[in-house]
Amino acid sequence: MFRNGLYGxxxxxxxxxxxxxxxxxxxxxxxxxxxxxxxxxxxxxxWPEALPDGTLLFAVSSGDRAILARYFPERxxxxxxxxxxxxxIQYLQSGHILFQQxxxxxxxxFDPSAGRLTGPPTRIxxxxxxxxxxxxxxGTVAYVHFPEGTGMSLVRIDRSGSREPLVExxxxxxxxxxxxxxxxxxxxxQGAALVARLWLIDLTDGxxxxxxxxxxxxxxxxxxxxxxxxxxxxxxxxxxxxxxAGRGGGESEMLSEEPIDQWPTSFPxxxxxxxxxxxxxxxxxxxxxxxxxxxxxxRVVVDDPGTQRGGRFSPDGRWLLYSSAEAGEPAIYAQRYPxxxxxxxxxxxxxxxxxxxxxxxxxxxPTATG
Numbered sequence: 001m002f003r004n005g006l007y008g009x010x011x012x013x014x015x016x017x018x019x020x021x022x023x024x025x026x027x028x029x030x031x032x033x034x035x036x037x038x039x040x041x042x043x044x045x046x047w048p049e050a051l052p053d054g055t056l057l058f059a060v061s062s063g064d065r066a067i068l069a070r071y072f073p074e075r076x077x078x079x080x081x082x083x084x085x086x087x088x089i090q091y092l093q094s095g096h097i098l099f100q101q102x103x104x105x106x107x108x109x110f111d112p113s114a115g116r117l118t119g120p121p122t123r124i125x126x127x128x129x130x131x132x133x134x135x136x137x138x139g140t141v142a143y144v145h146f147p148e149g150t151g152m153s154l155v156r157i158d159r160s161g162s163r164e165p166l167v168e169x170x171x172x173x174x175x176x177x178x179x180x181x182x183x184x185x186x187x188x189x190q191g192a193a194l195v196a197r198l199w200l201i202d203l204t205d206g207x208x209x210x211x212x213x214x215x216x217x218x219x220x221x222x223x224x225x226x227x228x229x230x231x232x233x234x235x236x237x238x239x240x241x242x243x244x245a246g247r248g249g250g251e252s253e254m255l256s257e258e259p260i261d262q263w264p265t266s267f268p269x270x271x272x273x274x275x276x277x278x279x280x281x282x283x284x285x286x287x288x289x290x291x292x293x294x295x296x297x298x299r300v301v302v303d304d305p306g307t308q309r310g311g312r313f314s315p316d317g318r319w320l321l322y323s324s325a326e327a328g329e330p331a332i333y334a335q336r337y338p339x340x341x342x343x344x345x346x347x348x349x350x351x352x353x354x355x356x357x358x359x360x361x362x363x364x365x366p367t368a369t370g
Contacts, residue, residue: 045069047087049097051112057097059087061195068099070115083108083117088130093137100130105143154187166203172196175220179246180227186211186246188219198232200248209248218242220263224271231255231264231274241276241290256290256298265310267292268317268337275301275311275320287311287322302335313337 048058048071056071058078066086071078085099085106092098097110097117105128106121125133125143132144151170155163156178166176166185174188174196183203188196195217200209211218216235223230223246231243234252241256241264255274256262262278274292279285287302288311302308306325313320320337323330 047089049087049089049091051091053112055112057081057089057091059085059089059099061086079115081116083121085121088133090135092135092139094139098135105130105133154185167201167206177221177223177230179223180225184227184246186221186223186230186232188217188221198230200230200246202248207248211244212242212252220265222264222266222274224267225269226271231267233261233263233276239278241274243274243292255292256288258288258298261285262288266312268313269315270317275313277309277311277322279307285309287320 105125108121128143172190198218290298
């Protein structure tokens, strides 16, 4: 999945997903990696910006820290600029570069021939969304303004519409998940280097515990039905699925190690399986399940054409719901579980499909056996 990119006269420079370098596509869009990680702990290279001399500026993310760097095509290597910052990066005709630093948009004078800043960064915007910001050749900045900052609040809303704040501090929260008893919250908090880490918050006393990661961040947490454990995707050497005690502390344990991106979604009532969706970076995704006991291998259970996401068990564990674009546009499907093992459900290559379509008129495709 590409994070961002820019286009030149004959090529496109693409900033790839977490864990990879920057790729360049020329002519027929054949992709070639042009930057490689220099040191252990580097997670990804992001936000490439072309300079007039043909070199590139980009950001190097290393967990909670990011720095600016420059790529030199004539020697096929890159070097850090020695300043902290993250993208989006933009080179201005005035000889300045605009980037993000410590949560603010800054601008600094830059000498391309020397490859360094010639003055300190100046903060120009404190409450702008960097994803929606542009600078004209004359120096005018257009941006989306957030008077209260770009942080978000976490609230709990009951069925009557009453709102209850869960935490006081506004931050870049992602994937909030309440425990089954409503007393604990696991949530991702995105840092300045665009890497999110999962925190377990006790809502009764405010205690916070950081779920283990390898510096690359965690995402997509899922509680077991009893709230004893939390499964999550963890970017370490690869994007694998781990789980950890749901009351904080303890060691994380790997559940699924596959050479693909993986995002956990649901446990059945007995907790003996974990459903997740995943696939190669930038490719189609499928629905998988992995045993939580006995160390069994993950296996694909839905791999229809296109991309499948989600994969959530019904409360009684008899149905698996997921989103699929196999018909040309995303739709929600309900598939009996585990009847594909018993033969009630068959994959198209094995004969047929029988399913009920939600969010619209129900449909079924007759089975090959009638």
